[in-house]
Amino acid sequence: MSEPSLDQLERWMMAVVTHPKGSASGIESPQACSQIPVSVDEIAQVVLPSKNLTSIERLDIYADMYRWRLVDILTEEYPTLSHLLGKNAFSALAEEYIALHPSEHYNLAALSQHFPRFIEEEGSDVTHREFAAEVARLERAMEEVYDAPQKDPVTSEEFEKIPDEVWGEVHMDLIPALELLSFSYPVDEYVTSVRENRHMDIPDPNPSWVVVYRNDFTVWRSGITREQHHLLTELRSGQSLGEALMSCAKLPNVDIGALSGNLKVWFQNWTGNGYFCRLR
Template sequence: MQVPEELSQLQKWMQAVVTHPDGIVAGVDSEDARSAIAVDGESIETVVTRSESLSAVGRLAVYGDAYFARLLDVLAEEYPAMVHALGEEAFQGLAFVYLQQHPSQSYTLGELGSRFPEFLRTTRPENDDAQRPDWADFLADLATVERTYAEVFDGPGVEGQELLKPDDLASISQDAWPDVRLETACCLRLLTLDFPAHGYATAVRRETEVLFPNPQPTYLVVKRRDFIVRRDPVALDEYRLLESLIQGKTIGESIADVAQSTDSDLDEFAANLQNWFFEWAEAGYFTAIIHPE
């Protein structure tokens, strides 16, 4: 046996063992654990002694079980609507598989669920009707909404910052308007979904009647203002226009891009533009007007 020379070796070994997703014995045999203390399952009691009622593996399992119970609690707190949709037992089973594939690797538990939406999309069962979104698509959308809310809440925001108002946009001359860029709020996020999953998530959080939605192309703007995460459903043309502005295109370029792809009547599209920009400014989407140099 390799006797640990320093406390840090024992700590490294203990962490590798109790956090291993396949259990204590697998943790003892893992490369990370053996690089700290080279023992196997048969000689583990040279490092951790048994108690009157528990073997060394059993004693370590107490810590391992508590570790994963804490991680499951963190995921459930971040994804309450997912827990509601699946039921607690099914959610925990799915979350445990996720933790096996994506173990915690960050100093902060805020990153623990960052890959959960991607995990749901890549491990979903095959859809018999590829043309129609199904239950698995709804779950992935719901997880995407909840994760985005968490990221926007914890990320940088515009609190204490001066935001553009409708009057600020109105002050831009007609000649200058096409060449101007609008700086969007750092907390502005766009989501495209197969289901209006945001409504389901809101109903769960408000503890009101919760109904599973039918498939419907959904476009969301998610933002934070006054430390409150808000979401605005928008039309496809609005979504595309905001997407272009976020990419740093001028107002003229953004409008031209959407005008070429819209299914709307161009006169109707043109008539909506002023209202959209007014509503976006009212909602605090923009932080600065950038004129060409």
């Protein structure tokens, strides 16, 4: 056999050590054979044995580390989902995910960007799939908010400078480090209980809304109402405050009186929590 080029060798090794069933299966995979056509029996033509380890055992060191490392990262990023599904089931799903969506970016935080959708649509044998997918979506949002771009929030003094007559036309930009989520289950409550080591049965469906945001470089979660979620979503989409409120008023079964009565407190809290980075 002629010596493989550097490119062939790297593509071969990548196919071998990232194969879901380990190096021996990887060597005989079409991806590996298209680069270097060797069988397991012939592997010493590519990788030499050491005094103590066979060629396959040496390749398996890299193959094992590939799986362990990436599964560990997903487990750290999704502790509640791991708790919900159980360690073994979660690890199996994580390995299935890695095989389907291998990492393409040097930033490991990008590894799990498709994981919530994978849990919802692709993963095999996901118990409590709908609830699990919502838990995954919340935990992914926390990860994204943790790293999101930093914008200094506007202060309450800046709000107070806005003349009463122009309030309706004001546009309020939300900080990048803020995610608005809506769920069919009380997901935030469940995540909190798991993170506080309190037992909670898998809840029955019940709509919930959550804002995940970063304030003073700490990530927070807060349950919000349907109206709050809608108002903030409209503001994020670029609507003026007046347009956003009009849209809110059209929600089914909305209590207009309560909505208008709560607005001042809501905006005081949101400003205090640093939700907005620009008024225009």
